[in-house]
Amino acid sequence: MKGFRASKKGASLERVRFDISEISLLARGNGAEVLLQSIEKNKLFYIYPSDNPNAMEFYFILSGEVTCEIDGEKLIFGPQDHFTAQGLTDPIHFTTLSDITFLWVVTEPVFVHVSKEMSSLMDIVKKVEEKDRYTYMHSDRVAEYAVKIAKQMKLDTVQLELITQASYLHDIGKIHIPESVLNKPSRLTDEEFAVIKKHPADGAEMLKGTVYEELCPIIAQHHERLDGRGYPFGLTKNDILLEAKIIAVSDTYDAMTEDRAYRKAFNAQYALDEIRSLVGTHYDKEVVEAFEKVLIEEGKI
Ligand SMILES: [Fe+2]
Numbered sequence: 013m014k015g016f017r018a019s020k021k022g023a024s025l026e027r028v029r030f031d032i033s034e035i036s037l038l039a040r041g042n043g044a045e046v047l048l049q050s051i052e053k054n055k056l057f058y059i060y061p062s063d064n065p066n067a068m069e070f071y072f073i074l075s076g077e078v079t080c081e082i083d084g085e086k087l088i089f090g091p092q093d094h095f096t097a098q099g100l101t102d103p104i105h106f107t108t109l110s111d112i113t114f115l116w117v118v119t120e121p122v123f124v125h126v127s128k129e130m131s132s133l134m135d136i137v138k139k140v141e142e143k144d145r146y147t148y149m150h151s152d153r154v155a156e157y158a159v160k161i162a163k164q165m166k167l168d169t170v171q172l173e174l175i176t177q178a179s180y181l182h183d184i185g186k187i188h189i190p191e192s193v194l195n196k197p198s199r200l201t202d203e204e205f206a207v208i209k210k211h212p213a214d215g216a217e218m219l220k221g222t223v224y225e226e227l228c229p230i231i232a233q234h235h236e237r238l239d240g241r242g243y244p245f246g247l248t249k250n251d252i253l254l255e256a257k258i259i260a261v262s263d264t265y266d267a268m269t270e271d272r273a274y275r276k277a278f279n280a281q282y283a284l285d286e287i288r289s290l291v292g293t294h295y296d297k298e299v300v301e302a303f304e305k306v307l308i309e310e311g312k313i
């Protein structure tokens with residue numbers, strides 16, 4: 013039935029195995045995740061304070077026992093015991109007294125940080141950035157700027173997470189572009205530019221069928237322009253996702269403020285002025301205004 017997903021024992025969307033522990037992602041939606049974790053006997057694990065004071069973590073012990081010390085008092089949790097963390101100020105450390113398995117529900121995505129799928133995608137991103145030495149760490153910087161803009165625009169945590177992940181992966185489709193085209197110092201031919209223009213849709217295609225499928229439209233749209241002269245679809249204004257508009261501004265800013273084969277980096281003020289002159293044709297006004305505030309707050313302009 014549409015909207016319903018049944019799974020049998022042992023099934024998961026994705027699973028990662030470490031030497032002492034295994035984490036399975038059972039379900040995710042609207043930023044929340046349900047995870048199943050097993051940890052061996054006599055191991056330590058931590059619950060860390062979240063950046064978001066509203067984020068909630070809930071643990072329900074299915075089997076085994078675990079202990080921790082809270083305000084000088086030693087607590088032991090066993091099967092069917094549960095505990096919740098929200099607004100923690102200090103990390104809590106736990107010691108497993110036996111092999112344990114617990115259900116772990118979080119209102120913010122955590123699995124991405126341990127996911128093998130994400131790390132194999134990030135390996136491709138690294139390869140892309142190595143192909144072109146001028147884009148070293150490009151996706152990290154794009155993510156940094158995009159998140160700052162998104163926070164300035166007061167977007168919710170679900171959007172923040174989408175923007176972070178999509179920023180990291182936005183140029184993944186460039187893996188299919190030959191190095192000779194990517195690094196060509198002279199003007200590209202129409203054929204070569206046609207190859208470049210494929211990378212947003214190729215990137216989206218690479219994420220189809222993975223747990224990051226919801227990033228596909230954002231990645232596909234990161235070179236669209238408000239006036240419809242972007243690629244690959246030629247979308248206009250409100251047909252372009254806000255997340256893609258934010259990444260577009262971050263992407264251009266990073267390209268301008270880093271050295272290139274044919275020119276030195278521009279300073280922050282020059283890059284922002286250039287972007288501002290393209291508000292309404294290329295870039296979204298609110299996004300650029302939010303970015304300007306970020307740069308002022310950081311003393312960069
Ligand atoms: Fe791109």
Ligand SMILES: [Fe+2]
Nearest residue numbers: 150182183263
């Ligand atoms: Fe990019």
